[in-house]
Amino acid sequence: MAQEKKLVEAITSMEEDFAQWYTDVVKKAELIDYSSVRGCMILRPNGYAIWENIQKQMDARFKETGVENVYMPMFIPESLLQKEKDHVEGFAPEVAWVTYGGGQQLQERLCIRPTSETLFCDLYSNIVHSYRDLPKLYNQWCSVVRWEKTTRPFLRSMEFLWQEGHTAHATAEEAEERTKQMLNVYADFCEEVLAIPMIKGRKTEKEKFAGAEATYTIEAMMHDGKALQSGTSHNFGDGFAKAFGIQYTDKDNQLKYVHQTSWGMSTRIIGAIIMVHGDNSGLVLPPKIAPIQVMVIPIAQHKEGVLDKAYELQKRLAVGYRVKVDDTDKSPGWKFSEQEMHGIPIRIEIGPKDIEANQAVVVRRDTREKIVVSLEELEHRVGEILDAMQKEMLGRARTHRDAHTSVAKTYEEFKDAIANKPGFVKAMWCKNEACENKIKEDTTATSRCMPFEQETIGTTCVCCGKPAKVMVYWGKAY
Amino acid sequence: MAQEKKLVEAITSMEEDFAQWYTDVVKKAELIDYSSVRGCMILRPNGYAIWENIQKQMDARFKETGVENVYMPMFIPESLLQKEKDHVEGFAPEVAWVTYGGGQQLQERLCIRPTSETLFCDLYSNIVHSYRDLPKLYNQWCSVVRWEKTTRPFLRSMEFLWQEGHTAHATAEEAEERTKQMLNVYADFCEEVLAIPMIKGRKTEKEKFAGAEATYTIEAMMHDGKALQSGTSHNFGDGFAKAFGIQYTDKDNQLKYVHQTSWGMSTRIIGAIIMVHGDNSGLVLPPKIAPIQVMVIPIAQHKEGVLDKAYELQKRLAVGYRVKVDDTDKSPGWKFSEQEMHGIPIRIEIGPKDIEANQAVVVRRDTREKIVVSLEELEHRVGEILDAMQKEMLGRARTHRDAHTSVAKTYEEFKDAIANKPGFVKAMWCKNEACENKIKEDTTATSRCMPFEQETIGTTCVCCGKPAKVMVYWGKAY
Numbered sequence: 001m002a003q004e005k006k007l008v009e010a011i012t013s014m015e016e017d018f019a020q021w022y023t024d025v026v027k028k029a030e031l032i033d034y035s036s037v038r039g040c041m042i043l044r045p046n047g048y049a050i051w052e053n054i055q056k057q058m059d060a061r062f063k064e065t066g067v068e069n070v071y072m073p074m075f076i077p078e079s080l081l082q083k084e085k086d087h088v089e090g091f092a093p094e095v096a097w098v099t100y101g102g103g104q105q106l107q108e109r110l111c112i113r114p115t116s117e118t119l120f121c122d123l124y125s126n127i128v129h130s131y132r133d134l135p136k137l138y139n140q141w142c143s144v145v146r147w148e149k150t151t152r153p154f155l156r157s158m159e160f161l162w163q164e165g166h167t168a169h170a171t172a173e174e175a176e177e178r179t180k181q182m183l184n185v186y187a188d189f190c191e192e193v194l195a196i197p198m199i200k201g202r203k204t205e206k207e208k209f210a211g212a213e214a215t216y217t218i219e220a221m222m223h224d225g226k227a228l229q230s231g232t233s234h235n236f237g238d239g240f241a242k243a244f245g246i247q248y249t250d251k252d253n254q255l256k257y258v259h260q261t262s263w264g265m266s267t268r269i270i271g272a273i274i275m276v277h278g279d280n281s282g283l284v285l286p287p288k289i290a291p292i293q294v295m296v297i298p299i300a301q302h303k304e305g306v307l308d309k310a311y312e313l314q315k316r317l318a319v320g321y322r323v324k325v326d327d328t329d330k331s332p333g334w335k336f337s338e339q340e341m342h343g344i345p346i347r348i349e350i351g352p353k354d355i356e357a358n359q360a361v362v363v364r365r366d367t368r369e370k371i372v373v374s375l376e377e378l379e380h381r382v383g384e385i386l387d388a389m390q391k392e393m394l395g396r397a398r399t400h401r402d403a404h405t406s407v408a409k410t411y412e413e414f415k416d417a418i419a420n421k422p423g424f425v426k427a428m429w430c431k432n433e434a435c436e437n438k439i440k441e442d443t444t445a446t447s448r449c450m451p452f453e454q455e456t457i458g459t460t461c462v463c464c465g466k467p468a469k470v471m472v473y474w475g476k477a478y
Numbered sequence: 479m480a481q482e483k484k485l486v487e488a489i490t491s492m493e494e495d496f497a498q499w500y501t502d503v504v505k506k507a508e509l510i511d512y513s514s515v516r517g518c519m520i521l522r523p524n525g526y527a528i529w530e531n532i533q534k535q536m537d538a539r540f541k542e543t544g545v546e547n548v549y550m551p552m553f554i555p556e557s558l559l560q561k562e563k564d565h566v567e568g569f570a571p572e573v574a575w576v577t578y579g580g581g582q583q584l585q586e587r588l589c590i591r592p593t594s595e596t597l598f599c600d601l602y603s604n605i606v607h608s609y610r611d612l613p614k615l616y617n618q619w620c621s622v623v624r625w626e627k628t629t630r631p632f633l634r635s636m637e638f639l640w641q642e643g644h645t646a647h648a649t650a651e652e653a654e655e656r657t658k659q660m661l662n663v664y665a666d667f668c669e670e671v672l673a674i675p676m677i678k679g680r681k682t683e684k685e686k687f688a689g690a691e692a693t694y695t696i697e698a699m700m701h702d703g704k705a706l707q708s709g710t711s712h713n714f715g716d717g718f719a720k721a722f723g724i725q726y727t728d729k730d731n732q733l734k735y736v737h738q739t740s741w742g743m744s745t746r747i748i749g750a751i752i753m754v755h756g757d758n759s760g761l762v763l764p765p766k767i768a769p770i771q772v773m774v775i776p777i778a779q780h781k782e783g784v785l786d787k788a789y790e791l792q793k794r795l796a797v798g799y800r801v802k803v804d805d806t807d808k809s810p811g812w813k814f815s816e817q818e819m820h821g822i823p824i825r826i827e828i829g830p831k832d833i834e835a836n837q838a839v840v841v842r843r844d845t846r847e848k849i850v851v852s853l854e855e856l857e858h859r860v861g862e863i864l865d866a867m868q869k870e871m872l873g874r875a876r877t878h879r880d881a882h883t884s885v886a887k888t889y890e891e892f893k894d895a896i897a898n899k900p901g902f903v904k905a906m907w908c909k910n911e912a913c914e915n916k917i918k919e920d921t922t923a924t925s926r927c928m929p930f931e932q933e934t935i936g937t938t939c940v941c942c943g944k945p946a947k948v949m950v951y952w953g954k955a956y
Contacts, residue, residue, distance in 0.1 A: 036558050036600050037588065040551035045616070048547050069526050073518035073637055074552075074590075074621060080514050097578040098590070101636075102625030103571055110515065112552075112576070112590075122514050138523070143552060143620075147580030158579075159551055 090210020225422025568688020
């Protein structure tokens with residue numbers, strides 16, 4: 001039993017210290033390891049396999065909307081980065097600079113991409129000539145570097161993996177439509193696959209992307225009530241096109257500027273999966289994203305026929321599910337706690353008595369419910385259980401979020417909510433940045449978004465009392 | 479007709495200037511574009527889609543052998559790079575250095591990975607403790623940077639995409655077995671999927687990887703007779719383990735060093751596909767790797783029913799093949815030459831007369847053979863034609879290679895062959911590096927490999943006349 005306890009005892013409980021619980025889980029579930037480079041993490045097989053599944057499923061959704069993948073260089077010459085004023089101001093302070101290459105000092109230093117707007121614009125200025133060349137719907141999967149002072153696995157690291165889509169369109173309307181379309185692709189993916197409900201909305205001027213006309217965002221609530229910005233989609237209008245000279249000859253023979261968008265989602269979303277679904281035994285992965293969905297654990301595996309039966313179940317289930325047998329020489333108890341720590345949605349316990357009774361014990365990771373299943377019905381029942389788990393995980397996350405969302409009509413209510421009720425606060429705002437700044441200073445909360453689904457919860461700004469223009473979700477954020 | 483001609487006329491013929499033909503094809507087939515960063519290329523959708531297919535199929539083959547994917551940081555601290563003496567000597571001259579980050583000069587400069595042996599060793603030294611932790615079979619898909627003076631698309635660029643596998647084993651035998659296993663995975667993939675026959679062998683001491691005990695290689699012959707090193711697999715023995723202190727407690731309770739391997743294949747292989755199979759109309763893609771296998775081109779598409787029929791054929795073929803309809807407003811002739819330039823294996827021409835006769839004209843890209851196919855048999859016949867094309871492309875490449883491989887018994891024969899017969903030269907060698915250097919100086923040819931399949935074509939070194947130890951493939955290389 002000493003062995004069994006070790007794995008779980010090694011993690012701090014989430015009620016005691018959520019931040020430490022998070023760090024313990026990412027390490028004990030072997031998602032990441034720290035590297036010799038400050039602020040850079042190593043994605044180990046368990047962590048990378050989650051990203052591979054995200055990538056595969058998101059990529060298919062992108063391609064359904066006509067997106068094509070490309071790969072751009074990781075370097076941006078300093079002069080190119082500086083072409084769009086707001087953009088360079090936003091990113092220059094946090095980039096890494098290459099100054100030497102091949103033993104020589106470079107004539108112009110190169111930054112490592114913090115994002116690739118400038119490179120895509122440079123490309124588009126070369127390959128877009130006519131309305132026939134539009135739209136361009138390019139995306140790339142790559143890593144980017146942002147020189148962060150404090151880092152946390154998945155949530156904020158100096159280098160991280162992401163995808164960045166960059167599109168160019170003939171009209172402003174088309175660009176706006178694409179910006180929203182991709183936000184919806186993100187939100188649908190997060191809800192349907194990751195079981196994480198999202199608030200969709202627009203960022204305030206203060207919080208929008210450097211160089212964008214409008215930034216749309218999906219915001220999720222973690223188990224501790226904090227917000228996590230999970231994906232963003234930007235409409236650039238023709239700002240970048242003017243800075244980079246991206247023009248096309250339209251059907252009417254007029255030279256016009258293109259309208260552009262960009263949108264990105266990163267390994268940060270793995271942090272959301274952990275912090276929305278995890279518990280004090282470790283990770284809980286939604287079945288649709290779990291690299292292993294079913295772990296078959298033989299009981300008394302030294303007894304004749306047990307391992308063979310376990311492999312037989314694996315073979316049967318492998319037709320429809322991602323399934324493995326834990327046939328190591330560890331004790332069943334240790335195997336259970338590993339399966340729980342790794343968040344594998346279902347374990348199937350099969351021992352001599354089960355074989356005799358032609359049954360197996362199926363244990364759900366999220367509820368720990370033990371379900372005795374006749375072996376005849378195994379495939380069917382496993383499917384049902386995984387479907388139920390996927391659905392109920394989303395339901396629980398939504399219930400948790402709604403239960404931790406409050407409404408504030410006065411500044412007293414607002415401050416009290418932020419201080420004492422972890423979660424989102426819905427409140428009206430006058431759209432004056434001064435109020436946004438004051439709220440941040442007074443409470444550390446920031447505007448998460450101006451949701452597309454507006455509610456009229458008052459007529460005056462929760463901060464200054466002047467006429468309100470919009471309802472905003474506020475919260476403390478990662 | 480002027481329009482039709484333009485696309486093909488834009489490329490130099492391969493007989494006239496092979497290097498220029500190559501550059502023209504990569505550009506006109508829209509595989510790459512040049513970027514604002516010297517020596518870095520942009521992989522456009524047509525080029526990246528080939529890499530995606532390579533990645534998907536290779537990754538599946540890796541995973542079948544138990545390999546797991548990870549992601550390591552792109553930065554290597556200078557002190558870490560320096561831990562293995564031969565390795566740092568090999569790579570330090572061609573790395574890029576980051577010296578500033580977040581507005582400040584770094585205390586220790588970071589190189590951008592030219593390869594990641596040092597990072598994997600650092601990780602393994604942290605996570606390998608017991609024989610139970612072995613083997614570790616990790617791989618990553620990423621980009622690496624090597625500061626090259628002269629660059630060519632796919633063949634040599636400052637940044638390129640690749641995969642790098644890094645494994646750690648309990649015994650020397652297991653490491654040697656894995657090194658050869660992965661070389662075979664590469665060779666089989668190249669022959670079965672890319673239709674490129676490979677010579678498998680071992681690199682000489684002079685040509686082996688910096689820090690390796692042995693480097694195995696697969697070498698292909700391009701249409702101009704030059705060699706292209708297409709993939710390598712290295713056995714490190716315990717050299718890196720000793721430098722990085724990677725030890726494990728074995729079953730006998732003794733502390734032992736692990737034995738390691740690494741193996742990599744890059745976007746360079748796309749250069750091989752172009753230079754082995756291409757012709758004066760552009761790219762010719764083997765069906766198994768072609769992002770689009772069939773292009774349906776409607777003839778007189780303004781006539782009633784033509785486009786509908788084209789979409790119907792697309793829908794039927796989409797069940798088993800990657801198929802598109804070119805329904806743009808370009809002329810059929812222009813569409814034909816685009817399909818040919820892009821190397822799409824099959825085009826299907828369908829016009830009013832074909833519809834009336836319940837047939838279509840299928841044109842093979844490689845032989846240009848026109849095959850009239852009854853629409854009833856379409857799926858079946860397309861499958862047959864693609865299979866035949868795949869098989870015959872490999873056969874032709876093998877015939878070409880064998881016809882351009884000569885045997886030299888004397889140094890006169892050797893020099894004559896290198897000077898006048900583009901291709902490989904098989905000749906005996908004494909294993910003395912002085913001869914290897916002299917041959918390079920006299921002829922510019924290098925040793926490609928000591929093939930696993932040895933032949934006895936003489937008893938004395940072709941260069942110095944002393945007793946020979948091994949037969950070597952020599953050739954001029956990219």
